[in-house]
Amino acid sequence: MTHQAAAQGNGYLFDVRVVEMADEQGEYAGKVLAGLGADVTKVEPPSGNATRSIGPFLDGAPHPDRSLYFWHYNFGKRGLNLDLGVESQRRRFRELLAGADVFLETTPKEYLPGLGISYATVKETNPGLIWVRLSPFGDDGPWADYKASDLVHLALGGMMMNTGYDPDPRTKDYDTPPIAPQMFHSYHIAGQHAVIATIGALLYRHVTGRGQYLSTAVHEAVSKNTEVDMPAWIYQRQPFYRQTCRHAAATSTPPNITTLKDGRTFMIRTNLNIPTAFGNLVKLLEQFDCADDLTDERYDDPAYRSRPEVQRHVSDVTQRFVAKFSFEGPFHEAQQAGLVCAPLRRPEENLPDAHWAARETFIEVDHPELGRRFTYVGAPWLDDNVPWRKGPREPMLDQSKAAGERPPAQEQTPRFTVREPGAGGAVQTSALGRPFALNNVRIVDFTWWLASGGGPRFLSALGAEVIKVEWKGRWDLRFMNAMPDGGRAERDRATAPCPPAVSNAPGRGSTNRSGSFNDINTGKRGISLNMNHPKAKEILTRLIEVSDVVAEGFSPEVMRRWGFGYEEMKAINPTIIYVQQSGMGQRGTYGNYRATGPVAASLSGLSEMSGLPEPYLPAGIGYSYLDWFGAYNIATAIIAGLYWREKTGRGTYIDASQVECGISLTGSAILNYSANGTPWRRYGNRSPWKPAAPAGAYRCKGTDRWIAITCHTNDEWAGLCRVLGPSAEGWANDPRFATLEDRLANQDELDRRVTEITRERDRYELMHRLQREGVPAGVCQNSEDRFDADPQLKHLNWLTEVPQTEMGTWPIKEFPVKLSETPAYMGGPTGRAAPCYGEDNDFAYGELLGLSTDEIGRLREEEVI
Numbered sequence: 001m002t003h004q005a006a007a008q009g010n011g012y013l014f015d016v017r018v019v020e021m022a023d024e025q026g027e028y029a030g031k032v033l034a035g036l037g038a039d040v041t042k043v044e045p046p047s048g049n050a051t052r053s054i055g056p057f058l059d060g061a062p063h064p065d066r067s068l069y070f071w072h073y074n075f076g077k078r079g080l081n082l083d084l085g086v087e088s089q090r091r092r093f094r095e096l097l098a099g100a101d102v103f104l105e106t107t108p109k110e111y112l113p114g115l116g117i118s119y120a121t122v123k124e125t126n127p128g129l130i131w132v133r134l135s136p137f138g139d140d141g142p143w144a145d146y147k148a149s150d151l152v153h154l155a156l157g158g159m160m161m162n163t164g165y166d167p168d169p170r171t172k173d174y175d176t177p178p179i180a181p182q183m184f185h186s187y188h189i190a191g192q193h194a195v196i197a198t199i200g201a202l203l204y205r206h207v208t209g210r211g212q213y214l215s216t217a218v219h220e221a222v223s224k225n226t227e228v229d230m231p232a233w234i235y236q237r238q239p240f241y242r243q244t245c246r247h248a249a250a251t252s253t254p255p256n257i258t259t260l261k262d263g264r265t266f267m268i269r270t271n272l273n274i275p276t277a278f279g280n281l282v283k284l285l286e287q288f289d290c291a292d293d294l295t296d297e298r299y300d301d302p303a304y305r306s307r308p309e310v311q312r313h314v315s316d317v318t319q320r321f322v323a324k325f326s327f328e329g330p331f332h333e334a335q336q337a338g339l340v341c342a343p344l345r346r347p348e349e350n351l352p353d354a355h356w357a358a359r360e361t362f363i364e365v366d367h368p369e370l371g372r373r374f375t376y377v378g379a380p381w382l383d384d385n386v387p388w389r390k391g392p393r394e395p396m397l398d399q400s401k402a403a404g405e406r407p408p409a410q411e412q413t414p415r416f417t418v419r420e421p422g423a424g425g426a427v428q429t430s431a432l433g434r435p436f437a438l439n440n441v442r443i444v445d446f447t448w449w450l451a452s453g454g455g456p457r458f459l460s461a462l463g464a465e466v467i468k469v470e471w472k473g474r475w476d477l478r479f480m481n482a483m484p485d486g487g488r489a490e491r492d493r494a495t496a497p498c499p500p501a502v503s504n505a506p507g508r509g510s511t512n513r514s515g516s517f518n519d520i521n522t523g524k525r526g527i528s529l530n531m532n533h534p535k536a537k538e539i540l541t542r543l544i545e546v547s548d549v550v551a552e553g554f555s556p557e558v559m560r561r562w563g564f565g566y567e568e569m570k571a572i573n574p575t576i577i578y579v580q581q582s583g584m585g586q587r588g589t590y591g592n593y594r595a596t597g598p599v600a601a602s603l604s605g606l607s608e609m610s611g612l613p614e615p616y617l618p619a620g621i622g623y624s625y626l627d628w629f630g631a632y633n634i635a636t637a638i639i640a641g642l643y644w645r646e647k648t649g650r651g652t653y654i655d656a657s658q659v660e661c662g663i664s665l666t667g668s669a670i671l672n673y674s675a676n677g678t679p680w681r682r683y684g685n686r687s688p689w690k691p692a693a694p695a696g697a698y699r700c701k702g703t704d705r706w707i708a709i710t711c712h713t714n715d716e717w718a719g720l721c722r723v724l725g726p727s728a729e730g731w732a733n734d735p736r737f738a739t740l741e742d743r744l745a746n747q748d749e750l751d752r753r754v755t756e757i758t759r760e761r762d763r764y765e766l767m768h769r770l771q772r773e774g775v776p777a778g779v780c781q782n783s784e785d786r787f788d789a790d791p792q793l794k795h796l797n798w799l800t801e802v803p804q805t806e807m808g809t810w811p812i813k814e815f816p817v818k819l820s821e822t823p824a825y826m827g828g829p830t831g832r833a834a835p836c837y838g839e840d841n842d843f844a845y846g847e848l849l850g851l852s853t854d855e856i857g858r859l860r861e862e863e864v865i
Contacts, residue, residue: 011037012386012640015647016202018102019043020077024051024150024184024690025106025218026134027073029191033102033198034076035379035389036640042077043093045084048397055689056672058370064397065369068675069689071394072667075365075376079395084115093117098125102198104132109139119213129211130201132194134187138217141795146771148218151685151695152778153186155708156790157222160697161782162229162622163610164242166252174704177697178242178780179619180685181610188665190221190816192632193458197817197824199639200437200462204822206646207427207439212821220796221816223786227450227597227623228516231481233783234811235515238481238497240783245344245607245620246598250497254315256598257344257617258322258329265618266322266329267602268341270314278305280338281318284330287337290321335593342595344618346680347605347666348673351375355588361660362670365393375674380633380664381656382587386644428463430825436463437822441642443549444540445469445524447634449477450624451597451658452553452581453520454631459638460523460828461815467543467844468524470837471531472511478837481515488808512806512836522802522812523828526835527844528865531562535864540564541572542849548645549577549638556582556591566653575651577641581634585657595658597624604662605680609669612684626662633661686747687712693743694720697780698755700763706780707763709754709770714740719773723766724757800826804833841865 016038020030034040042049048064051073058066080096082089094117097103103122105112112118119131133139136148154160160178167174194216201212224230229248232238240248245267246256257265271277278299285291294317298304305311322329328343335341350356363378379388427435441464447453453476456466470476482500484490490498500513529536540562544550550569552559559565559580566578580586583595601607601621611619637654645651668689672678685708687695692710700707711717717740721728731737731753736746743750758766763779770777779785786793793799796818799811812833815824827833845851845865859865 011035011389012644013038013199013202016101017041017099018104019096019100020104022104022106022134023049024054024073025136025187026104026191026194027051028184028187029132029134029194029198030077030104031073031075032191032195032636033104036195036636037386037389038102040077041096042074042079042395043096044079044081044397046081048081052397056668056676056678058675060676068671069668071374072376072671074394076389076392077395078392079397081397090115090117094122094125097122097129100126100129101202102130102132104134104194104198106134109135109144123211127211128205128209130198130205130214131211132198132214132216134190134194134216134218136217137219137792138215138796141792143219143771143792147774147776148778149687149690149692149710149712149776150184150186151180151687151697151708151710152776153218153222154180155697155706155780156219156778157186158226158229158781158783158786159185159222159621159625160706160708160780162226162240162242162248164619164622165244165612165616167241174242176612177685177699178706179610179612180697180708181606181621181625182683183609183668183689185625185665186218186222188629189225189632190216190218192629192636193221193816196458196632196635196639197437197462197815197819199636199643201819201822203639203643203646204435204437204439210821212819214820215818216816217792217796219792220798223790223793223798224813224816225625225628226783227625227627228481229623229783230787230813231515231519233787235481235483235491236497236499237491237494238499242622245618246622247624248622254312255319257602257620258319259617260325260327260329261323262326264327265344266325266327266331266341267344267599267607268318268322268334268339269596269599270318270339276338278314281314284334284337284339285317285321287333288321288324290317290324292317335590338594340594340596340599342599342603344602344607344620345605346608347663347669348679350603350605350663351670351673355584355590356660356663358588359585359657359660361663363390365391367393369396375670377664377667377670380661381637381654382585383652383654385650385652386641428829430463430823430829431827431831432823432825435822436829437819437824438463438639438642441465441549442547443467443551443638444543444547446550446552446554446559447581448553450520450627451630452551452634453477454628455581455634455638456524456551457520457522457631457826458635458815461824461826462639462822463829465829466524467547467840468521468526468835469529470526471528472837473530473532475511477517477520478511478514479509480517482509482513483515483807483810488810510806512804515810518804518807518810518834519812521834522826523830523833524835525830525840525843526838527841528838530864533862533864535859535862537563539845539849539859539864543844544569544572544576546848547573547576548642549579551579551581551634551638553581553634555594556586570651573651575645575649577638577645577651577654579634579637579641579654579656581630581656581658583658585660586655597627597630597658600626600630600658600662604659605666605669606662608680609666609682611682613682616682618682626658629661629665630656630658633658688744691740691744693740693747694750694754695747696751698751698758700758700761700766702763705763707758707766707777708780709775709777711743711775712740716775717743719775720754720770723769723773723775724754727757728753802827802833803831805836805839807833838865
């Protein structure tokens, strides 16, 4: 395709052809690639993909062309039916792969090799092919043959042990199970990683002509998604505990949500350590004559405000105020006062919002065979230069069959010639001695915390030089989960929590010992730059001149106030890629509204999509899930922009929104409301749309020990009965449990009976016995389980030992996709973990910008750096 055609809006990946043979494990990845502009052909068997049987369905009637799940996850793809058991159709499939750029598959590991189709055989005719495989646990290792489901992955990966309800205050034990957020988040997480790696491999191929094999274990990807619990365990041996609709934590924290007078819920975050935030709260409360005693001068003292009993009191005053409202509470008044808050909306309650209309977050799609239009979720960001794809709608089964004609000849011809690394441009190597996927890419990183800061982390692992810009007047996460004073040796000796001494608290200790900062910013360079000083603008201008990307996660208008909006940056560097991620996005009516991960989840609908059915409150997600997903989103935006620029010579501006990327994950619920008028209702850990019974988290022997089990078939049900033993022998003859439909209708009784047995069993022993019987089952693992006991994660080398200048060497979560030619390395080009504050000033200002030692010294004296 010509540059002119690309400029007409055919997407970042306008010249990429993808062949997809995937179930729910990989369909999300294919959907994202299609949204980015790739031509995705979904290959299905003659009877259609098994995912056409996943609900909900149009009008509630199961049919291969009426699965709203299938509509959402296969939007933008073309369909092709092939029976690979027939030689002539296998030949056509090989021809399709011969002309493909990417092959995305989730087939059973012996299936394609059994047909004589493997990466080794295909690359003989198409050496530029990028073969992308997603599997439950990877194709080797002690758990490689285990079965999984979304519930099982969220259990084993730690999401469930972070998510749920507060324990009973009398017993201090949990009387409700850990909760799996609904629906299919394990495949969202793994799919987003696979997309980032795939585009990285495409960029490497552009330089070398070489394809490669990419493998993603869903279990590994999910295990790296939790937020604070893993750094707390790695650096402090600190366990975390679930809390209702707020972050899991080492100790109980004040509630985040308030029940409004109509029974709905509202989240408001009050950071008492920030004077302006507390002041804004008091001003709002005074406006409604609800400030109680918070105007008293003793609250001016930050030390007083930090006392636990004071924080509880402030929370009580705030909650009494919020409880006076009906849905949506004081959302607009509080946001306009500078507070971080949001109502807990259901997914469909975002549809009439003018802000999302201005951002085209939802799109209308024609279904001519039904004579109707339906509302789909659209793009997770805005880019006027390169719009997200808005069609075609998902392939109908009959259309897929009709599309089975021989592919055009030009689509069977590989377009890449393999060259030696370096022949098409410089290729740098990592500390592993292997080439990086990204080469000669420099990112100026103004990102903040995890939601934006985590994105460049992944690109550093693929080879980008990331220069993180900081200033001591506004610290990032440099004091969270600090290592103990004795460092790694003290942590490894510990048999109980070993937090740092008080001397390491903010303002007292080193700024370079935070486990969370080390985790999020590993592989980056670090510079200090005081953007409030006039000379800083000259320096930033020069940095932009020699960079490829500017990424930032500030509140709206910050960069523009400094004089660095997109138009100004483009004047400095016409091909710059500017990716901006804020809570609500820049365009729209909420441009100045603020969000954190939990608030973004509340507004997007994700918090309401997690928890037991009403009358229970929403459980939310027990960490900033949308901080991680925001990081995936910004990484995808940057690397897609890099591919676009490599092919067209043009930069672009991407306006990303943390809430919006959350809305993009609610697509099935949005379609269910649009098509059937069905509002969202929570269903706990059950599986109504891919029917399974039993399906849930069941108590095991010990304190807060649980196992997730899903039985989708009669064979799995029979296997469960065999493992549970004599007490379950009569269940097979019980008419309430005779068929899957019967079991679905009697789940309360079934769950009670299963729990009576599992509560006396060891959780791991039960998991392994069930897996040997072919039953999807997994322990609800916490951070200790994953770090110390999970043999599959150890086999996958899920952690990498990376040195940090002041902290020494610590384990860091490695990028979860295994790339055969360009393996990722979390140490990045620097070969180290997160930078100390200003650690690379001499490199950036001297080696990169050419300033003399004296000039750099004067900048330090003037507090420019």
